[in-house]
Amino acid sequence: MIEPAGLFAGLAIGVAMGALAWRRHAEPHIHADEAIHPGDRQAIAQAEARAFCSGVPQVVSYRQRSPRHGWRWHKYRAEPAYSSNVTVRPLVHDPHEDWALATSLGETGDAVNAAKIIEDVYGSAFAFDAEGRFTYATPMAQTSLAMTLDDFNEPLSDAAFLDGGDLGWKKGVHPADYDGASAELRRCMRSGTPFNYEYRVLRATGEYVWHRFAIRPARADDGRVTGWYGTGFDVDVFRRTDAALHESERSLRELLETAPALIWCMTPSGRPIYFSRHMREFLGFDVAAKDEPDVPRLQSLLGAIIHPDDLDRVNERLDHSLRTGAPYALTHRQRRFDGTFRWVETRLAAMRDEAGEIVQWNGVCLDIDDQIRAQDELRQAQDKLAKAGEAASLAQLSASIAHEVNQPLAAIMTNAQACQRWLAGDEPNIARARGIVDRIVRSAESAADIVSHIRALFQKSAGPRRSTDLGALVGEVRDLLAEPFAQSRTSLDIRLAPGLPPVAIDAVQIQQVFVNILRNAIEAMAASPEGSRKLRLEGAVERGRIRIDIADTGPGLADPDHALEAFFTTKVHGMGMGLAICRSIVEAHGGPLRANNVEPTGARFTFTLPIAKGGED
Amino acid sequence: MSHMPTVAIVDDDEAVREALGDLLMVSGLACECFEGAAEFLAARRVRQFDCLVTDIRMPGMSGIDLIERLRDERAGLPVIVLSSVLDEATRSHALAIGARAWLTKPVTDEHLLGALAQAIASSGSSSKR
Numbered sequence: 001m002i003e004p005a006g007l008f009a010g011l012a013i014g015v016a017m018g019a020l021a022w023r024r025h026a027e028p029h030i031h032a033d034e035a036i037h038p039g040d041r042q043a044i045a046q047a048e049a050r051a052f053c054s055g056v057p058q059v060v061s062y063r064q065r066s067p068r069h070g071w072r073w074h075k076y077r078a079e080p081a082y083s084s085n086v087t088v089r090p091l092v093h094d095p096h097e098d099w100a101l102a103t104s105l106g107e108t109g110d111a112v113n114a115a116k117i118i119e120d121v122y123g124s125a126f127a128f129d130a131e132g133r134f135t136y137a138t139p140m141a142q143t144s145l146a147m148t149l150d151d152f153n154e155p156l157s158d159a160a161f162l163d164g165g166d167l168g169w170k171k172g173v174h175p176a177d178y179d180g181a182s183a184e185l186r187r188c189m190r191s192g193t194p195f196n197y198e199y200r201v202l203r204a205t206g207e208y209v210w211h212r213f214a215i216r217p218a219r220a221d222d223g224r225v226t227g228w229y230g231t232g233f234d235v236d237v238f239r240r241t242d243a244a245l246h247e248s249e250r251s252l253r254e255l256l257e258t259a260p261a262l263i264w265c266m267t268p269s270g271r272p273i274y275f276s277r278h279m280r281e282f283l284g285f286d287v288a289a290k291d292e293p294d295v296p297r298l299q300s301l302l303g304a305i306i307h308p309d310d311l312d313r314v315n316e317r318l319d320h321s322l323r324t325g326a327p328y329a330l331t332h333r334q335r336r337f338d339g340t341f342r343w344v345e346t347r348l349a350a351m352r353d354e355a356g357e358i359v360q361w362n363g364v365c366l367d368i369d370d371q372i373r374a375q376d377e378l379r380q381a382q383d384k385l386a387k388a389g390e391a392a393s394l395a396q397l398s399a400s401i402a403h404e405v406n407q408p409l410a411a412i413m414t415n416a417q418a419c420q421r422w423l424a425g426d427e428p429n430i431a432r433a434r435g436i437v438d439r440i441v442r443s444a445e446s447a448a449d450i451v452s453h454i455r456a457l458f459q460k461s462a463g464p465r466r467s468t469d470l471g472a473l474v475g476e477v478r479d480l481l482a483e484p485f486a487q488s489r490t491s492l493d494i495r496l497a498p499g500l501p502p503v504a505i506d507a508v509q510i511q512q513v514f515v516n517i518l519r520n521a522i523e524a525m526a527a528s529p530e531g532s533r534k535l536r537l538e539g540a541v542e543r544g545r546i547r548i549d550i551a552d553t554g555p556g557l558a559d560p561d562h563a564l565e566a567f568f569t570t571k572v573h574g575m576g577m578g579l580a581i582c583r584s585i586v587e588a589h590g591g592p593l594r595a596n597n598v599e600p601t602g603a604r605f606t607f608t609l610p611i612a613k614g615g616e617d
Numbered sequence: 618m619s620h621m622p623t624v625a626i627v628d629d630d631e632a633v634r635e636a637l638g639d640l641l642m643v644s645g646l647a648c649e650c651f652e653g654a655a656e657f658l659a660a661r662r663v664r665q666f667d668c669l670v671t672d673i674r675m676p677g678m679s680g681i682d683l684i685e686r687l688r689d690e691r692a693g694l695p696v697i698v699l700s701s702v703l704d705e706a707t708r709s710h711a712l713a714i715g716a717r718a719w720l721t722k723p724v725t726d727e728h729l730l731g732a733l734a735q736a737i738a739s740s741g742s743s744s745k746r
Contacts, residue, residue, distance in 0.1 A: 406701035410722035411632035417726035418640035429643075436639060443632045 037063035037071060047078040100142065102135040102149055111218040111227030112136040118231050127218075127229040132161035132189065134169075135227070145172050146204035162186055174200035174208045185215070192217050192225050198235060210239040262344070262365035268358040270298050270322045279365065284337025307333035307341050313529070318348075325350050325358055331372075331530070334365070342369040379487065408447035415440045465504040465589075467612035470539055470546060471496050473507060477514040481522075488522050490533040497540040504612040509585045513593075516582045517550050517605045524554035524603065545591060545608040552604075556597035622667040622737045624648040627657045627683065628699075629675045633722075637670065637699075637729075644730055654678035658686070666694060668736045670729075673700040673707065681711060688715045695736035699724060 036044070040062035047058040058078040063071045105112055108129045115125035119138050126137040134152040142148055152169045159165030164186075170178055177199035188195040195215040200208035215230030256263050256276050263276035264287070275287045283305060290304045291297055298318070306314050310332035321328040328348035333341040348363040419436040422429040474494055478485075485492055503510075518535065525533045538549040579595070582605075586593040591608035598604045624646050626637050634650040641648040649666070651657040655678055657669070669687070673680035684696055698711050701722045708719050717739070718732040 402701060402703070406722050407630045408632060410699075410701070410724065411630065411636045413723035414633070414636035414640050414726070414729075418636060418643050421640070421643040421726070432639070432643070436636075439632060439635055443636075446632065 035065050037065070039063075044076055044078070047076065050078070100137060100139045100149070102133075105135050106227075107220070108135045108218070108227030111229040114216075114218055115229040115231075118229065122231050122233070125229065125231045127227055129227050130189070130225050132167060132185075141232075144204055145201065147172055162189060172202045174202065176200075181213075188215070189225075189228070192219075195228075195230065198239070201232070209234055210236040262367070264363050264365070266298070266348075266361040266363070268350075268360065270296075270318070270361065272297055272301055282334075282336055282365075282367070305335045307335070309333070321348060321350075322361075328363075331368070342367050343372040344368060375487075404450045405447055408443040408450070411443040412440050412447070415443065465506060465610075467502045468505050468507045468510075469502050470500055470609070473511060474514065474537060474539070477511055477518065480511075480515060481518055484519065484522050488526060488533060489530050490522050490525060490535055492518070493534065493536045495536065495538045500539060500541065500546060502612040503546055503609040505589055505609055506585075510589070510609065513582045513585050513607070514550075516579065520579065521550065521552035521554060521603065525552055528554055541611070542608065545610055547606065547608050550605045551598055551602055553602045556601055557595055557603045560595045560597055560603070621647045623665070624733060624737075625657055625660075625666040625669045626650045627652075627654055627669065627671040627675070627680070629653060629672065633672075640726055640729070641733075644726075646733065654680070654683040654686075657683070661692075667740050668733055669694055669696045670699050670733070671696060673698060673702045673711070681707065681714075684711060684714050684716055693740070695740045697729075697732050697736055699729070 040060075043060050044062055047060040050058045060076050060078070061073050062076050064074050065071050101112070106129050108127050111127040111129075112135055115127040115136050119125040124138045124141045126134060126141065128134045134149050137149055137152065147169065150168075151171075152167065154168030156166040156168060156170055161167050161182075166182070170182070173181060181197050181199040184197050185195055187193075194217075195213065198210060198212045201211045203209055211232040212235045213230060213232045215228050217225040218227045218229060220226045257278075259276065260278065261276075262279040262282050263274075264272055264279050265274040266272050272287050275283070280286050287301075288297070290300045292300045302311065302314060302318075314330060314332055317328055317330050320326065327350070329346070331343060331345045334344045334346075336342050345366045345368050346363060347365075348361055350358040351360045351362055353359050415436050419433045419440070422432045422436065474496065478492060478494065481492075484490075514537075518537075521535055522533075525535075532553055534553045536549075536551050538551075540547055579593075583593045586607040590610055593605065593607040595603060595605050624641055626634055626641075626648055628634050628637070628650070629652055631652070634652065638648050638650050649660065649664075651660065653675060654671070657671075669683075671680045671683055678686075680698060680700065684698075687694055687696065695717045696715065697718045697720060698708075698716050699720045699722060702708070703721065711719055717736045720728055720732060
């Protein structure tokens, strides 16, 4: 009796029986084997095997030749329910098979029968008795190994095989594999369990080739093992492919481990499962080190390594990515093994299968602390330079104001002192003194004039108005501010209505207005998230003038009504003069400068400019 | 003949010129005012001055140019600068090229008259030699 142990045996026997059953069942439908297309015979055999294994009927198409119509497609239905008592060819002692079949099969008749069924399907099989003596082996197998049954069974030591002795087939096994293979076979034979093992077999050609062996016991009715049957497959190509795969996987892993970046992976639900070596070295621990009971690993991990000021942002963005599958990129501070926080740039992307389902999140973390510090230093140096420039122009301005005011003041002082002298003597010269007092009044008036003139300078411009192309002007402004825009990662969206007529302006002053408002907006958005720093500049004709709107996406103005007044500033550094000067200039061009807040967030500055004469057509 | 010292005043601001003229007059000095360096140089060809009080920042020829010109001509005329300019570099340059004193506007009469007296005294002693 044959015991189908495990899937392999089931399939093997199934296929074997299918092949046999085929001959039996096919008779009523199919008159001759030649009538079935050779390419479809295997499909039918496999359908039989599947039906046997699964217990479910299998239907396949095959081609059959009919004398009148040639090849035609037919359906074949393989039924699972047929007798398990299969009649096999009787064992015949064919004279020319002597060397394949032992003279005495002993109890191994069933095992040899099974081996021959397997041989039908797989082309190669063998059987041996309960002590390990071979009673059958496919002639082909013996030829390719250059060993006969006698060679297999030749005792190499006094002890029996089961007691640790070796038989001749040892010579056909790679020395490095033999001990493992023979020990496993002894174990299986003692316990009556199936043997599945891979080892290298010495071919007659002198090369060792990997084989996978599957050996099953055949039992008597009382369950006693009467013999063993099995087969071996050449798995050399598979092993070599497998080894190559292992090697490529190993080298990929090595790449991950040694790549000069901090790499980690998370499950689709966001559970970190892998830290690369650099990541472990940076953090000083491995992926599970911060696990806490009842807390998701990601949370305990982020809490341990992300700077408290960045934690909310990181959580928010990670959450967004995990929910939507969108890639994640963020610059934040991360705690190193030594407790210091370093600026890192973290990027995370979903790895998807063919169906588009996320199978893993892969992340890279780059330590950019040194770059950030260098950038900061550069920015500070630039700020200092800008402040110095501002201070220098302020000094110039105040020097010229001082000079202007000083002239009448000097005259007043000298006059007053001369007057004192005219009045001091025994005979005061009242007439001269009176004349001087008149001049003092005139000088004081002229000082007052100068002061109001300076005021007017801030309010009104007397610069020449020239016909100017607004697009070109805005382009110059964008070039001027290219550096701060790039540095702050702020985008500027310029939308000028097509065919705008030229404007009549003092180009230098209006350029100053644009620069001031845009610079102000860039600074206002410094605290906004990096991707959201957007500026929009729009220009269109409105009621005979050109209306300009400049809107940012910053926090908006705390007090829009007073934002344009001189010396009003919410900035820590700054004179609060920028927007006030803008207003003076814009008003000098005949229109107000307005500031208001917009939804959902941001500030908007609006002003109008006069259209140049002849530019309106 | 007892010579009454004559002071030349160069300043583009009329109010300042008038005030200085009056102060010098009441202090017993003769003076002549010019609204620019060019006018003063023209007058100097026909008249003699004992001292020059000049502003620095003026349209046309500046006070510094004027002092340099006088130095180049080896005029020997003592020069007092009276200006609102606070620039230290300009001040030291003016003193280096021969200005006797640098006074900042507004100036007290004591300072100005003291500087004038010194300048005229030195000028007188040098002319005697």
